[in-house]
């Protein structure tokens with residue numbers, strides 16, 4: 154993740170359960186040609202055999218030779234090099250990389266194949282999907298035929314970003330999984346809120362691995378394989394302390410640049426309850442103000458420790474699991490002193506509400522179409538009672554996720 158999956162965050166994520174990490178997307182041309190960029194983005198500890206492996210280094214690129222030149226710099230310091238074909242941002246459109254290469258399959262083939270033929274380590278690719286399942290399948294096959302040794306598929310189209318993000322489509326991931334050669338190593342990406350979603354994804358898609366981005370940023374324990382809810386949603390003070398001990402010992406600029414942003418995300422559920430701490434974080438000077446960070450952490454620790462000294466802490470610290478939702482999982486209610494996923498509001502409405510609303514509208518649409526059909530059919534056979542009971546059945550039915 155750009156500015157977010159740098160060395161310190163990867164070390165922390167592994168500590169909390171991640172088994173494979175990706176670097177942020179690096180710009181191949183800059184990495185190949187600018188020593189300053191390389192030094193800013195890559196430190197002496199990145200790819201360290203003890204602390205930072207297994208590791209995939211991800212590049213965006215549109216020139217095969219520059220991509221190869223860039224990739225050569227990280228051979229011996231990572232386990233694979235990934236080509237990002239998923240970035241949908243305006244900057245990728247302007248630079249002609251990421252998902253904006255989806256119109257130029259020849260170039261994509263050359264980029265991947267150049268690494269496949271000339272690099273000592275494997276090349277992999279991360280793609281988005283098209284609306285058309287078969288076109289996506291052909292696309293994935295082309296990427297594999299170029300030499301990608303595993304494929305990560307983000308189940309959203311290029312247009313699904315910002316307000317139009319919506320739910321990732323696991324059906325298309327399943328379709329790809331079923332129709333690509335059996336030995337394809339297939340990673341699924343999208344819709345991971347909780348550790349259980351990873352198991353659900355592995356089972357539904359029968360993929361080899363699941364990638365999570367945003368879920369991991371707000372809760373690095375999203376990858377834990379513990380079934381204990383307290384491990385799944387660790388205390389913000391503990392995560393913050395662990396992160397701080399890591400980041401202050403990390404060389405290079407990238408880890409320091411990302412520090413404030415990570416602190417905000419770890420503390421996201423906590424800060425609305427402690428606005429004074431939010432203000433203190435805002436005032437921390439970027440990159441080097443470790444004293445400022447230490448004082449914020451001490452304050453957070455003191456507040457959370459005080460909560461845990463309360464007599465009714467067992468009652469207060471309960472994590473509850475809600476009803477099965479239309480999207481196939483359940484929301485958890487997690488105390489604000491524990492890391493948890495964030496539902497970003499757009500125009501005052503959170504993402505989960507937008508998605509639920511969209512699913513409900515779709516469900517109603519399905520119901521109305523079916524109602525009309527039944528009414529029309531009953532007009533033909535003239536059986537009013539049959540019509541009424543069939544409509545009632547529909548009203549009472551639970552529409553399953555795959556129906557909407």
Ligand SMILES: Cc1cc2nc3c(=O)[nH]c(=O)nc-3n(C[C@H](O)[C@H](O)[C@H](O)COP(=O)(O)O)c2cc1C
Nearest residue numbers: 154155157177178237307343344345365366367368
């Ligand atoms: C802050 C942020 C930075 C990201 N940077 C990258 C990146 O560098 N490379 C990439 O392939 N995807 C990047 N993504 C996209 C994610 O890898 C992922 O495809 C997308 O967020 C959907 O997965 P999620 O639902 O787990 O977040 C980024 C996402 C976020 C939120």
